[in-house]
Amino acid sequence: MSALLRVQELTAGYGAAPVLHGVDLTVPAGTILAVLGANGAGKTTLLRTLSGLLRPTHGRIRYDGTDLRATPVEQMVRLGIAHVPEGRGVVTELTVDENLRLGGLWRRDRADARRALTEVYDLFEPLARRRHHPGHQLSGGERQMLALGRALVGRPRLLLLDEPSLGLAPRVTAQIMALLRTLRDTTGLTVLLVEQNVRSALSVADQGVVMSLGRIVARDDAASLRADADLRHVYLGF
Amino acid sequence: MTGRTWLRHLAFLLPAAVAVLALTYLLPPFRTYQLATVGAYLCVTAGLTVLTGLNGQLSLGHGALMATGAYTLALTQNALAGRGQWTLLVSTAAAVVVTTAVGAVIGCAAARLRGPYLAGLTLAVAVVVPSVTSTFESVFNSDQGLSVALDPPPLALGATFPYERWQAWLSWAGALLTLFLLANLVRGRFGRNLRAVRDDEAAARLAGISVARTQVSAFVVSAACAGLGGALFAVLAQSVSPGAFPLTLSLFLLMAVVIGGLGSLTGAVCGAVLLVALPAATHSLTDAVHVSPAVAQRLEGNLPLAVFGVVLIVVMLALPGGLASLGRTLRRERPDP
Numbered sequence: 316m317s318a319l320l321r322v323q324e325l326t327a328g329y330g331a332a333p334v335l336h337g338v339d340l341t342v343p344a345g346t347i348l349a350v351l352g353a354n355g356a357g358k359t360t361l362l363r364t365l366s367g368l369l370r371p372t373h374g375r376i377r378y379d380g381t382d383l384r385a386t387p388v389e390q391m392v393r394l395g396i397a398h399v400p401e402g403r404g405v406v407t408e409l410t411v412d413e414n415l416r417l418g419g420l421w422r423r424d425r426a427d428a429r430r431a432l433t434e435v436y437d438l439f440e441p442l443a444r445r446r447h448h449p450g451h452q453l454s455g456g457e458r459q460m461l462a463l464g465r466a467l468v469g470r471p472r473l474l475l476l477d478e479p480s481l482g483l484a485p486r487v488t489a490q491i492m493a494l495l496r497t498l499r500d501t502t503g504l505t506v507l508l509v510e511q512n513v514r515s516a517l518s519v520a521d522q523g524v525v526m527s528l529g530r531i532v533a534r535d536d537a538a539s540l541r542a543d544a545d546l547r548h549v550y551l552g553f
Numbered sequence: 554m555t556g557r558t559w560l561r562h563l564a565f566l567l568p569a570a571v572a573v574l575a576l577t578y579l580l581p582p583f584r585t586y587q588l589a590t591v592g593a594y595l596c597v598t599a600g601l602t603v604l605t606g607l608n609g610q611l612s613l614g615h616g617a618l619m620a621t622g623a624y625t626l627a628l629t630q631n632a633l634a635g636r637g638q639w640t641l642l643v644s645t646a647a648a649v650v651v652t653t654a655v656g657a658v659i660g661c662a663a664a665r666l667r668g669p670y671l672a673g674l675t676l677a678v679a680v681v682v683p684s685v686t687s688t689f690e691s692v693f694n695s696d697q698g699l700s701v702a703l704d705p706p707p708l709a710l711g712a713t714f715p716y717e718r719w720q721a722w723l724s725w726a727g728a729l730l731t732l733f734l735l736a737n738l739v740r741g742r743f744g745r746n747l748r749a750v751r752d753d754e755a756a757a758r759l760a761g762i763s764v765a766r767t768q769v770s771a772f773v774v775s776a777a778c779a780g781l782g783g784a785l786f787a788v789l790a791q792s793v794s795p796g797a798f799p800l801t802l803s804l805f806l807l808m809a810v811v812i813g814g815l816g817s818l819t820g821a822v823c824g825a826v827l828l829v830a831l832p833a834a835t836h837s838l839t840d841a842v843h844v845s846p847a848v849a850q851r852l853e854g855n856l857p858l859a860v861f862g863v864v865l866i867v868v869m870l871a872l873p874g875g876l877a878s879l880g881r882t883l884r885r886e887r888p889d890p
Binding site: 366406413 | 742745746748749751752753755756757758759760761762763764
């Protein structure tokens with residue numbers, strides 16, 4: 316299996332204080348990688364650096380053979396990288412429909428963009444019901460669906476998902492996890508999944524990494540991570 | 554954008570054009586001149602509401618952009634004087650082009666600035682541009698300004714055709730064209746990008762929208778409208794001078810679009826009407842009340858600003874969405890049967 320994303324010695328942060336201290340990470344194509352760790356471990360910062368919202372001070376990011384360091388954020392989506400930021404990513408003054416269309420604006424294949432839109436409505440039935448409501452009227456769970464739906468309209472190859480379970484009912488979380496697995500199997504989607512909900516993340520992921528204080532401290536198959544009692548106790552707290 | 558939206562906007566536009574045409578025949582000359590002024594203001598407020606309302610970029614410098622358009626028209630028109638009616642079209646086009654270019658430069662700087670810093674930059678533009686006229690006195694003739702050599706209305710319209718009616722036609726042709734183009738523009742993809750960038754820059758970028766490019770385009774479009782409005786002002790006044798474009802003009806423009814309803818073209822129409830109607834109303838008020846000439850003179854300059862301020866406060870309290878949201882608010886507040 317070839318690596319879709321290869322990160323080497325990545326250092327990034329806000330102002331003078333680095334949050335990531337030399338992160339090395341390889342994500343094989345068509346797999347789901349869970350990024351776990353306590354609050355402040357640098358999980359969100361890692362995703363923000365990968366999607367270009369934050370620029371690394373050191374290190375390399377190679378995606379599908381190209382260097383991403385100088386790529387503007389708005390180009391990422393054209394390369395097939397979709398970032399669903401934590402609890403955000405919904406334009407509150409636009410309607411659900413407009414938000415979803417936003418996700419496909421850049422695409423040249425208009426017919427397929429429309430098809431992708433229909434698919435998202437089929438996947439998330441609540442969105443279809445609230446199609447013409449502005450984003451600020453949506454519940455937290457609906458916003459999360461909308462943010463994810465908008466990413467999917469662009470038919471990404473790499474999905475950077477930040478805390479998709481935030482504010483969602485356990486049943487909806489389970490649906491989203493199942494959806495990720497289906498997309499991986501049918502379209503070869505690669506996912507970087509940041510989650511506080513370790514159990515549900517490891518239930519869907521192929522592999523997992525554990526971050527602590529801006530470093531990756533463990534990497535293993537999801538099943539082994541689930542079974543590693545010490546690791547769970549020290550870093551994941553259950 | 555579909556062909557249907559396009560046609561729907563045209564269906565709004567044609568009755569409006571007929572109404573304006575009828576008004577120019579019904580109103581007395583001075584009222585016709587005021588109508589023409591509304592048209593010129595409308596170009597500017599429509600462009601400003603797209604920039605500030607839909608894209609969230611505050612501009613305190615649109616008066617200066619109007620001045621740019623007005624002076625360009627005056628200089629071009631005077632250089633081409635006496636060659637026929639077509640020169641007006643050329644000089645208006647020149648005014649729009651030059652103002653668009655200036656807007657692009659300001660827009661590039663503005664795209665790097667947010668909030669109070671953007672307000673500061675555009676404020677600086679509003680202050681600097683009129684003073685350029687004294688720096689290059691030989692071209693702009695300092696405070697005296699320039700007169701604009703305009704041809705009389707085409708002879709085909711008859712020898713006694715009132716000049717005010719001709720001015721109103723010119724200015725409303727510009728205003729309706731501006732409204733039509735902007736309505737089509739903001740209904741489609743461009744408008745959606747503008748609003749996405751206004752609400753959440755990170756989300757817009759993650760959806761593949763270039764924030765800087767969108768902000769500069771908004772400024773360019775808005776500046777083009779202001780340039781056209783300024784050019785029409787020069788045509789109406791038949792002269793240009795820095796005194797016609799003070800800082801308060803920029804503030805009035807901004808207040809007008811806020812009172813009308815930010816981001817709404819209907820609101821821009823309300824704002825343009827207010828810009829003409831409120832000063833006129835305060836003027837007739839000071840005429841009606843008998844005060845000493847000294848007090849009257851002091852009121853003359855300041856009362857419209859005060860009235861505008863009060864109207865702004867009242868409208869914001871009663872109708873946060875501006876005058877354009879009046880119909881919607883009334884409908885919502887009517888109790889269900």
